[in-house]
Amino acid sequence: MIGVIDVGGGERAVYGAGVFDRCLDLGIEFDCLIGVSAGAANQVSFLSRQRGRNYISYTQFARRKEYMSWHNFITTRNYLNLDYIYSDMCNRGGEDEIDFEALKRGAEGRIFEIIATDANTGRPVYFSVDDMAQDEYGVLKCTCNLPIVNGAYKYKGKYYFDGGLSNPIPIERAFEHGCDKVVVILTKKRTYRRNYLQDALMAILIPQRPMSAASMARRAYVYNSQMKLCEKYEREGRVLIVAPEDTEGMLALTKDPGKLERLYNRGLRDAEAIRDFVSGDKKILKSY
Numbered sequence: 001m002i003g004v005i006d007v008g009g010g011e012r013a014v015y016g017a018g019v020f021d022r023c024l025d026l027g028i029e030f031d032c033l034i035g036v037s038a039g040a041a042n043q044v045s046f047l048s049r050q051r052g053r054n055y056i057s058y059t060q061f062a063r064r065k066e067y068m069s070w071h072n073f074i075t076t077r078n079y080l081n082l083d084y085i086y087s088d089m090c091n092r093g094g095e096d097e098i099d100f101e102a103l104k105r106g107a108e109g110r111i112f113e114i115i116a117t118d119a120n121t122g123r124p125v126y127f128s129v130d131d132m133a134q135d136e137y138g139v140l141k142c143t144c145n146l147p148i149v150n151g152a153y154k155y156k157g158k159y160y161f162d163g164g165l166s167n168p169i170p171i172e173r174a175f176e177h178g179c180d181k182v183v184v185i186l187t188k189k190r191t192y193r194r195n196y197l198q199d200a201l202m203a204i205l206i207p208q209r210p211m212s213a214a215s216m217a218r219r220a221y222v223y224n225s226q227m228k229l230c231e232k233y234e235r236e237g238r239v240l241i242v243a244p245e246d247t248e249g250m251l252a253l254t255k256d257p258g259k260l261e262r263l264y265n266r267g268l269r270d271a272e273a274i275r276d277f278v279s280g281d282k283k284i285l286k287s288y
Helices: 010-026 038-047 053-059 069-075 083-089 100-107 136-141 169-175 198-204 209-237 257-270 272-278
Strands: 002-006 032-036 110-119 124-127 153-155 160-164 181-185 240-244
Touching: 002 010, 002 038, 010 038, 010 053, 010 181, 010 257, 010 272, 032 038, 032 169, 038 053, 038 100, 038 110, 038 136, 053 257, 083 136, 110 136, 124 136, 124 153, 136 153, 136 160, 169 181, 169 209, 181 272, 198 209, 209 240, 240 272, 257 272
Parallel strands: 002 032, 002 181, 032 110, 181 240
Antiparallel strands: 110 124, 110 160, 153 160
C-alpha cells in the first residue's frame, strides 16, 4: 500500500500542487492520502482529477484582497478569508469550483484524511471526504486556518486551527494505516528544522487558546522529531522525501507570482522521482 503526505505550508504548497499535477500526468496513484493545511486542498484536486486547479488558485486568486489581506485582518481579525476561499470560490459555479462528484469517486476505496487541530485541546482531529458535501467544505477551512493571522475557525460547534499545529508530518499515522511506502511532500528544504525558541515565542500570541498555544510551543520538537523519523525510514527504503532545493525565502503567505511559478515548476520536476519509488507496486501506475 502506497501513501502520500502533503504537509502544506500556505502559498508554498504550490510546490505540492506541481507534484500532484505531475502524478496525474504520469498516472501515479496512491492508496492512502493524508493532507495537512493546504496540502489537503492539493489532494482534493488530485482525487477529483482537476489538474491545474490549485496552480491557478495559488498564482492568481491568492493575490486578491478578498482572499488574504491586511484589509481582511483589520475588518474581521482574519487575514485569510476562508469562507471566500472555500465557499464563494469552491462551491458549485464558483471560479475555483471543486468537482465534488469526481472527488467522491476518486476517494472511493482509498484512505483520505484531512488533519486539523482542535483549538481547545490542541490535539489533532482527522476528517475524511465523508465530512464533506456539495458546497460544504468546512473541513478544508479548519485545516487551513493558520493561527495568529486568523482566529480559531468555528465548525459544527467546535473551533479549529491548522493541522500543522498538532501533527505537521503525520508519518506514523500513514504507517498505522498499513502503508508499505510513503511519499512525503515538504514545502521547505529537507534540511530545514524548526526553531524551538521562535515557536515558543509565537505561542504567546495565542493567549485565548492555552492548549493550542502549548501545541505551538511544542511544534518545533514534533516537526523535527517527525523529520528525523522520515529520514530514518527513507534510509530503509520505506519513505521518499520530495522537497524543493530552494524556496527563494518564500513565506507561507507570499504573493510573488514569479516565485510561486518557479516553485510549482520545481514540484513538476521533482515528482519524477515518485515513479521509480512506487514502480514495484502493480496498482500504482495507471493509464488514462
